[in-house]
Amino acid sequence: MIVVNVLWKKFGFHLLIISLCFSAALNVSAKPDLKPLGENIADQGSQYYQFKVQNFQSADRLRNYKVWLAIPKHHNKNQSLPALYLLDGNSVMSRLDEQLLKNLSEHDRPALIAIGYQSNLPFESASRSVDYTPPDESGKITPDPRNPERMAGGSHPFRRVIFEQIMPWVNTQVKLDMQRTALWGHSYGGLFVLDTVLNAHQNEQRFSHYFAASPSLTWADSRMLKAIENAQIDWKKGQKLLVMEGDLIQSKGERMSPNADSLMIENNRQAVRDLANKGVDARLMLYPHLSHGQVFQASLMDVLNNRLF
Structure with a gap:
């Protein structure tokens, strides 16, 4: 169980500490489980939410997306709902x-x-490597520096899929509150959230809250940290960014995700500090004794259960 005490306005500095009580049976390995998934709650049906599913495709027709839209069954259809957009949707579901x-x-x-x-699969590794990571100076999709057998650097076209295909479809199904519309992503997905913050130009400010869970900041020779350092950001009043990270680094010999970062806390502090200096309302949330992989579940449940947006 996660016990959270988060009062955003109460903290002047950019570090929030979360007290966690969790089972000793938690698996400390950060390697994701890639076993095929069975039915999820959308297949089984819910008494409280109705699910709609729609398929989309990348502009280059190489990646096929599946989007689950969950709408509460008993709500005033004239009332705008808060909304949470979630990457790695298969695993989330x-x-x-x-x-x-x-x-x-x-x-x-919401x-x-x-x-x-x-x-x-819970994680479509090759596809998310393309979609969730920012491009290099060429702006093109190129081999992933960390996994050369995969491609990377397609965050901009993927964001266009979200803005130009997925969001318009969602808006035909349910009325959303744009003052409470959030984006969450983990690891490479956390990079995508930060990249979206850096590219939140006037015509692209579609989210009020951003949740970057354990972003892979050392990826590609710290490309994201360098981008943050050099960015000029158009940040609206009321928007918020929460970077969420664990403090557990595995010992040598243990299975460890290549996306885990031995300097993750200091790198996250640097990212939050640099963003705050550019006018971003940014905070860092730490999860004691949780690894890179475990932050997926912890941050997801925090955002959902503790109404962080």
């Missing part, structure tokens, strides 16, 4: 259950938009 949806339906009743791939 596997973690939603009826009790969680019941709790959400009894409080803010709409959930899980953006995944037409796959039965």
Whole structure:
């Protein structure tokens, strides 16, 4: 169980500490489980939320997306709902259950938009490597420096898919509150969230809250940290960024995700500090004793259960 005490306005500095109580049975390995997924709550049906599913395609026709839209069943259709856009949608959907949806339906009743791939895997590694990572100076999709067998650097065209295809479809299905529309992503997805912050130009400010969970800041020779340092950011009053990170680094010999960062806390502090100096309302949330991989679940449940947007 996660116990959270977050009062955004109460903190003047950019560090929030989260107290965690968790089972000793937690797996400390950060390597993701890539076993095929079975049915999720959308397939099983919910008493509290209705699910709609739509497929989309990348501009180069090489990646096929599956988007789950969850709308609370008992809400005033004339009332705008808060909304949370979630990357790695396949894995996110596997973690939603009826009790969680019941709790959400009894409080803010947010709409959930899980953006995944037409796959039965929790993580579509090659596709997310392209979609979630920022480009180099060429602006082109090139081999991933960390995994050369994959491609990377396609965050801009993927964002256009979200803005020009997914969001218009969602807006035909449900009325959303643009003052409470959030984006969450983990690891490479955390890079995408930060890249979206850096590219939040006047015509692209589609989110009020950004949640970057354990972003892979050392990826590609710290490309994101350098981009943050050099960025000019158009930040609107009321927008908020929360960077969420664990403090557990595995010992040598343990299985460890290549996306884990031995300097992750200091790198996150630097990113938050640089962003704050550019006018971004940015905070850092630390999870004691959680690894890079475990921050996926912890941050996701925090955002959902503790109404951080």
